[in-house]
Amino acid sequence: MRFAFTDDQLAFRDGLRALLEQECTPAHVRDAWTNPTGRVPGLWEKLVALGLTSVLVHDWRGGFGLEYPDLVLLLEETGRFAVPEPIVETAAGLGPLLVQTDIDVAVGDTLVPWADSARLIHTARGVHDPTAVELIARPSVDGARRLFEVRGPAEPFDSVAVFERITLGVAAQQCGLADRMIELTVDYAKERQQFGVPIGSFQAVKHHLANARLALEFARPLVYRAAATLEPAHISMAKAKADEAALTSARAALQCHGAIGYTTEYDLHLYMKRSWALARSWGDARWHRDRVGTAIL
Amino acid sequence: MPSKSKHTISMAPVWQAFGTIRAPFMDLTFTAEEEAFRAECRAWLSANVPRPALPSGDTGDGFAAHLDWERKLFDARYAVVSWPREYGGRDASLWEWLIFEEEYYRAGAPQRVTQNGIFLLAPTIFEFGTQAQKDRLLPKMAAAEQTWCQGWSEPNAGSDLAGIQSRARRAHDGWRLSGQKTWTTRGAFCTHLFGLFRSDPDAERHRGLTYFLVDLSSPGVTVRPVERLDGDEGFAEVFLDDVLVGDDDVLGEPNHGWEVAMATTGSERGLTLRSPGRFLATAQRLIELWHAHGDDPALRDRLVAAYVDAEAYRWQTFWTVTRIVDGARTGSESSMVKVFWSELDIRLHELALDLLGPHAELLDGDDAAWMKGYEFALAGPIYAGTNEIQRNVIAERVLGLPRR
Numbered sequence: 001m002r003f004a005f006t007d008d009q010l011a012f013r014d015g016l017r018a019l020l021e022q023e024c025t026p027a028h029v030r031d032a033w034t035n036p037t038g039r040v041p042g043l044w045e046k047l048v049a050l051g052l053t054s055v056l057v058h059d060w061r062g063g064f065g066l067e068y069p070d071l072v073l074l075l076e077e078t079g080r081f082a083v084p085e086p087i088v089e090t091a092a093g094l095g096p097l098l099v100q101t102d103i104d105v106a107v108g109d110t111l112v113p114w115a116d117s118a119r120l121i122h123t124a125r126g127v128h129d130p131t132a133v134e135l136i137a138r139p140s141v142d143g144a145r146r147l148f149e150v151r152g153p154a155e156p157f158d159s160v161a162v163f164e165r166i167t168l169g170v171a172a173q174q175c176g177l178a179d180r181m182i183e184l185t186v187d188y189a190k191e192r193q194q195f196g197v198p199i200g201s202f203q204a205v206k207h208h209l210a211n212a213r214l215a216l217e218f219a220r221p222l223v224y225r226a227a228a229t230l231e232p233a234h235i236s237m238a239k240a241k242a243d244e245a246a247l248t249s250a251r252a253a254l255q256c257h258g259a260i261g262y263t264t265e266y267d268l269h270l271y272m273k274r275s276w277a278l279a280r281s282w283g284d285a286r287w288h289r290d291r292v293g294t295a296i297l
Numbered sequence: 298m299p300s301k302s303k304h305t306i307s308m309a310p311v312w313q314a315f316g317t318i319r320a321p322f323m324d325l326t327f328t329a330e331e332e333a334f335r336a337e338c339r340a341w342l343s344a345n346v347p348r349p350a351l352p353s354g355d356t357g358d359g360f361a362a363h364l365d366w367e368r369k370l371f372d373a374r375y376a377v378v379s380w381p382r383e384y385g386g387r388d389a390s391l392w393e394w395l396i397f398e399e400e401y402y403r404a405g406a407p408q409r410v411t412q413n414g415i416f417l418l419a420p421t422i423f424e425f426g427t428q429a430q431k432d433r434l435l436p437k438m439a440a441a442e443q444t445w446c447q448g449w450s451e452p453n454a455g456s457d458l459a460g461i462q463s464r465a466r467r468a469h470d471g472w473r474l475s476g477q478k479t480w481t482t483r484g485a486f487c488t489h490l491f492g493l494f495r496s497d498p499d500a501e502r503h504r505g506l507t508y509f510l511v512d513l514s515s516p517g518v519t520v521r522p523v524e525r526l527d528g529d530e531g532f533a534e535v536f537l538d539d540v541l542v543g544d545d546d547v548l549g550e551p552n553h554g555w556e557v558a559m560a561t562t563g564s565e566r567g568l569t570l571r572s573p574g575r576f577l578a579t580a581q582r583l584i585e586l587w588h589a590h591g592d593d594p595a596l597r598d599r600l601v602a603a604y605v606d607a608e609a610y611r612w613q614t615f616w617t618v619t620r621i622v623d624g625a626r627t628g629s630e631s632s633m634v635k636v637f638w639s640e641l642d643i644r645l646h647e648l649a650l651d652l653l654g655p656h657a658e659l660l661d662g663d664d665a666a667w668m669k670g671y672e673f674a675l676a677g678p679i680y681a682g683t684n685e686i687q688r689n690v691i692a693e694r695v696l697g698l699p700r701r
Contacts, residue, residue: 001331001392002324003615004623069323186696201699203685206692210636213691217633221612222605228325237605289601296604297584297597 003224005073013073019050020081026267032084033143033270037117039084047087048102056096056165063101068092068168072227075169079176082274084144086114088169093162094122107166108147108281111138115148122162126154142273167282168235171223171242177275178216178242178249184268185209185253188260199256208252212245219245233295236288243285246275325615327392334389335396341373342404353669354410355531360486363410367441377415377439384431385439391618399574403581410483414438414445416570418491421508425549425557433545434510448478448492448511448535449558456686458493459502459555463537465494465509471543472496474509477536482680484533485522488513493554500552508554510546511537527672570681571638573611579645579670580607583652586664590652599648606641613637629694632687639677639684646671 005013028040035041047053055071057063064070071092078087089107098105098120106118115121116135121128133152140147186209189200199205219241226234250272254261261268279285327335347366352359370376371385379394380386389397409415415438422431437443454460463476474494481490490511497505513520517540523532549557580603587600613634617627649667650657659665678684692698 001327001615002322002619003612004323004619006322182696186698189698197701198699200692201701203689206698207685207688209696209698210688210691213696214633214636217630218606218609218613218637221616222609224323224616225325225612228323237608240602240605241609286598289598289605292605293597293601296601297587 003221005069005224009070009073012070013077016050016052016074016077017080019046020077020083024081024083026270029082029084029144029270030267038114038144038146039117043083044085044104045102047083047085052087053091053095054101055091057098057101058096061099061101063096068165068227068230069224072168072172072224075172076176076179076223079173079274080180082144082177082180082271084114086118088166088173089113089122092169093166094120094127096165097162106148107162108150110149111147112150113140113145113147115150116146121150122157122159123150123154124159126156126159128152128154140277142270142277144270145274145277163282164230164232164235167239167288168223168226168230170278170282171219171226171235171238174239174242174246174275174278175216175220175223177271177278178212178219178245181246181249181253181268181271181275182209182212182216184271185212185256189256205256208256212249212252215241215245215248233292236283236291236295239283240285240288240292243279247279250275327396331392331396334393335400338375338397338400339404341375342400342406345369345373346404346406350405350666351407353527353529353531354408355483355525355527355529357486357530359529360410360483363407364441364444366407367409367411371440376411376441377419380419380435380439384435391621395572395574395614395618398572399577402572402574402578405578410486411438411441411444412570413447413482413487414443414489417447418445421491421548421557421560424560425508427545429545430510430548443489444483444487445489445491446481446484446487446513446533448481448490450480451477452479456683459506461493461495461506463492463494464498465496465507467496468541471541472507472509472547474511474537474540474542477534479532479534480523480680481520481533481535482531484513484535485520485530490535491548493558496554497552503555505552506554506558507551508548508557509542510548511540511542515540515542517541525672526675527669570635571642573607573614576607576610576638576641576645579642580604583645583649586649586652586667590654596648596651599644599651603641603645603648606637606644610634610638610641629690632682632690633695635681636678636684636687636691639674642674642677643671646674 023043023046024040032038032040051064052074054063055066059065075088075092086104086106090105093107094105095101103120104118105120105122106112106115107122109124112121112123119130121130121133128150133150136149136151138147138149189205190198192199222241223238226238253268254272257268260266351362351366354360354363367376374387377386378389378397382388419435419438422434438445449458451461451463453462463474463478466473478492490513492509493506494509495505496507517538519536521534522530523534525531583600583603591597621627646667650671653664653667656664657668660668693700
């Protein structure tokens, strides 16, 4: 038994974090809310150059031929920075099946984020040629998630593995989002003074944040375990607990920030709204618990 | 921090080299030796676990029955598997210890009435004890010839442990202890007590405390059993009136008892108080209860949620143990563990009672253990430092929020 990441895996995580600290700041995400694509111009190419979309691709197809444990921490980072790109859908989902590693794929059940800017679309009905479908825009609470209903022909495609891998990637993103929201709130609670002391010294505030940190502490190992086994029941456990961690962190973060957190001028909402959206995508916690129940009962 | 251009240009060659430098890679399997150890534990436990279950170890008769069981464990070298052989153990690794625990609870084996000694005091002796203390105390502890209870809480020192008022006075022949300890689990049945006493009343509260080991048969010791919530005499008050103890009954340095008591609370064996096997086994028994009584989808969802939490605890432990094996020392993370398992234990038992419905209150029959277990689980967020205190620790030492 050795349940840990390698130094290399951690180094790549750190490398991606350093990149995103520069290239996917809150200002970038905020800009994506109002720009034409909902994405960060130029970021996709940098993620491709870094190798994110090549990790799971077989080496004989020009990828790195690695496995999900090599990818999961990177996806967690894309959650931490609320990266508004179809990176999970591509790097974990359909990308490993493609010949080219630079193609972005928009994937969804019926609502597909970023379908208008991706080079391939995949829904529950199959794979779509973006030039042959009609896209109906639907607004998301997360302004960077440009959602579309897809009308038109589809090429049927067995996508069970795609669903599993994307679900796990979203669970990893939820962990990253939870971590980011906790971090933002801890920083704020150390600075913000009321009654002459930092609000982070009050027990009520401490306990909200401790609960969020606890939820994250016990979600991550399930996500990492599922990355190693890729068992559907394990993936469902990961998604259920990661959603819980993200939603608990979002609630705690908003409450501890008070009114400033309730504004769109402040950055918290960028991460909070992403976590709300992801929590109900790819099966919510209850759906995944039901699937675990079928496996264990 | 590396520059932006460095990332976008130079990572690919490193990725290509990745395949050659991946060891030690994540490996979620146990070795053949570990699996053999598991099979050996399972076979022995299956043949030896007492049936029907023993009476509660928190009563006089039950405690005696549990001591017989402890001696059987010791004779088969299962009492303290992770200890060195010379003290009755098997030099088992932390992985093997976790395997043993999983099998122990899976088999429905009795509660460990020796736990406060073997799991809480022993790690402290291994770290701070003299060779003479190890040789004198550990073999008898392993063999359950001496049984240990804790002497931390006092009437005016609960969560605020540093408020301890029991005194230790220097005497020509050692030390004289006076004062009162309370909520001492199994204090009425154990032979010995370990605890903190104030040896320097003029020092700052956390200083001036000394960690003592006390023979409860010493003159001047009075033990009064106190009935707990579940009706067992599991608690005791311990009164000490000028009780003589020797210099060799001091663990660590005099006046440094606080450091001795705290140093091991978050140590690797800090995880030993409640191992994941315990909750996995409870979750498994809940599944059996579900098959017998369950049809409500809301209860099914809660059952799965509790099962997932037991799994989460198992994998969080494997994560932590890997770090310990790599040489890391865990600290305040143990506060997260304590909050998690204690609240999980309550959810598991509440769910069982909800499944039992009107039969939940019955104190006879096969399912009565659930109510008893529920009452015990309710103590979890209180003992070993209340969960309120643990959440403060998480906020301050894990998240870095200000103390005041």
